[in-house]
Amino acid sequence: MFLVCINDISDIFQSSSIKLFADDALLYRPVNTLEDSVKFQEDLASLEQWASQWKMSFNTEKCLFYDLTTFFCPASGSKGS
Numbered sequence: 001m002f003l004v005c006i007n008d009i010s011d012i013f014q015s016s017s018i019k020l021f022a023d024d025a026l027l028y029r030p031v032n033t034l035e036d037s038v039k040f041q042e043d044l045a046s047l048e049q050w051a052s053q054w055k056m057s058f059n060t061e062k063c064l065f066y067d068l069t070t071f072f073c074p075a076s077g078s079k080g081s
Helices: 002-006 034-053
Strands: 017-021 024-028
C-alpha cells in the first residue's frame, strides 16, 4: 500500500531530484546561487504539501541536511563556510 501512496512523489518537483529506497527519500539539487536556493525551498514546500495531501508525515529525527562544497577557507584551514 505504501508504494501506491508514493508513486507520484517524483512528479511534484520542478527543479530537484529525488531518490527513494524503502521508506526513505533523498531530495537533492545543486545550489550555487540564491535562485537555486529559492527553487530548492519551493520543492521542499511542494513536498510538504504532497505529504499533507496524502496524510503522511516525515520523521524529523531522521531528516538531515548536508552541505557539500569544494570551497576552501584558508583563514580557518577548514572546508565549508
